[in-house]
Amino acid sequence: MAENNNNNGDNMNNDNHQQPPSYSQLPPMASSNPQLRNYWIEQMETVSDFKNRQLPLARIKKIMKADPDVHMVSAEAPIIFAKACEMFIVDLTMRSWLKAEENKRHTLQKSDISNAVASSFTYDFLLDVVPKDESIATADPGFVAMPHPDGGGVPQYYYPPGVVMGTPMVGSGMYAPSQAWPAAAGDGEDDAEDNGGNGGGN
Amino acid sequence: MERGGFHGYRKLSVNNTTPSPPGLAANFLMAEGSMRPPEFNQPNKTSNGGEEECTVREQDRFMPIANVIRIMRRILPAHAKISDDSKETIQECVSEYISFITGEANERCQREQRKTITAEDVLWAMSKLGFDDYIEPLTLYLHRYRELEGERGVSCSAGSVSMTNGLVVKRPNGTMTEYGAYGPVPGIHMAQYHYRHQNGFVFSGNEPNSKMSGSSSGASGARVEVFPTQQHKY
Numbered sequence: 001m002a003e004n005n006n007n008n009g010d011n012m013n014n015d016n017h018q019q020p021p022s023y024s025q026l027p028p029m030a031s032s033n034p035q036l037r038n039y040w041i042e043q044m045e046t047v048s049d050f051k052n053r054q055l056p057l058a059r060i061k062k063i064m065k066a067d068p069d070v071h072m073v074s075a076e077a078p079i080i081f082a083k084a085c086e087m088f089i090v091d092l093t094m095r096s097w098l099k100a101e102e103n104k105r106h107t108l109q110k111s112d113i114s115n116a117v118a119s120s121f122t123y124d125f126l127l128d129v130v131p132k133d134e135s136i137a138t139a140d141p142g143f144v145a146m147p148h149p150d151g152g153g154v155p156q157y158y159y160p161p162g163v164v165m166g167t168p169m170v171g172s173g174m175y176a177p178s179q180a181w182p183a184a185a186g187d188g189e190d191d192a193e194d195n196g197g198n199g200g201g202n
Numbered sequence: 203m204e205r206g207g208f209h210g211y212r213k214l215s216v217n218n219t220t221p222s223p224p225g226l227a228a229n230f231l232m233a234e235g236s237m238r239p240p241e242f243n244q245p246n247k248t249s250n251g252g253e254e255e256c257t258v259r260e261q262d263r264f265m266p267i268a269n270v271i272r273i274m275r276r277i278l279p280a281h282a283k284i285s286d287d288s289k290e291t292i293q294e295c296v297s298e299y300i301s302f303i304t305g306e307a308n309e310r311c312q313r314e315q316r317k318t319i320t321a322e323d324v325l326w327a328m329s330k331l332g333f334d335d336y337i338e339p340l341t342l343y344l345h346r347y348r349e350l351e352g353e354r355g356v357s358c359s360a361g362s363v364s365m366t367n368g369l370v371v372k373r374p375n376g377t378m379t380e381y382g383a384y385g386p387v388p389g390i391h392m393a394q395y396h397y398r399h400q401n402g403f404v405f406s407g408n409e410p411n412s413k414m415s416g417s418s419s420g421a422s423g424a425r426v427e428v429f430p431t432q433q434h435k436y
Binding site for chain 2: 036040041055056059060062063064066067069070071072073074076077079080081083084085086087088089090092093094096097100106107108109110112113117121122125126129130
């Protein structure tokens, strides 16, 4: 385990050291990172202890079942999600850190995450969670900034950023922004509309 | 946005009042014990002064922040600092990611008139929603997990597992053991057959991945076509 940790550190340090020039030159649409992908493949091939999880399965399952349309979840789905969320956190943190480095800072700020989310289409589903209305961030004409209830810079412990004032934080934060949620809703009309949309998209 | 928010609130109410559907499979899932004790979740934010119900809901909505920070530090250099608001933002992003992928996976289940979201459904949803690079590592992870669980099922059933995560894992071990011993439980047997069927999906899913990687221009074209719609929506 210690060796694995060291190996992780070494690999990630190398990746982080190599990332700035090539990573920042990637086109905005590309979410692909061959080095990180190879790193994860090597990690998966050497995994031997599935009980040493970084994220609790019960919590993942609870978040999955927060959607009233989700009926049953197989035992393997949260296990896959636990590893996928690790990859997601590493990927998003790396992109955000590159933004901090571009501004010559050593502290990862929320605005770095906001900029990283705005620079990759794959993360469009996070635009409501991480609105691009930070005072530090430069306005991007391609995106419409969402109004923040209490203004930028104020830490939010109860209301996710971007939630309209007056609406409950849990519902809005969890359900409203995601494009997938309306389809999953129990409302027949939403299902019909989304099915049509999917058909058009495909 | 307001309408969306209102819609979310209604769904939240439904979620609070709707119990799990009855049935053998539902009982089987509930028997895992991962959903029953809501108080089992460890508190994450001591500074949260909201209502008790709100506190429980808040804690259930996010991954533990200590785990998230540990994973973040894995990629950051030693001198990097992480502001508190960025820690919480990543927490929110992870929950949104789970909900986003789960919603897409559930759509597929409903189209195919299935009720259980499987690991293959999750992988398919990730591939469809732009996380193609995750598919190969996670597929390897899933296969390796099944190999080890198949081997460990016998020894694990002999021992006792008391942790919650252990309890969650223990049930699949039992399933594998019973399947290996050709147990007479028809539901579990069918479920296992279902898994093998899903394996076919994973295999067929890999080919499109290789094709997409082979022709990057085609993939870019596809993405260009899809994303302007999303931009228009926003």
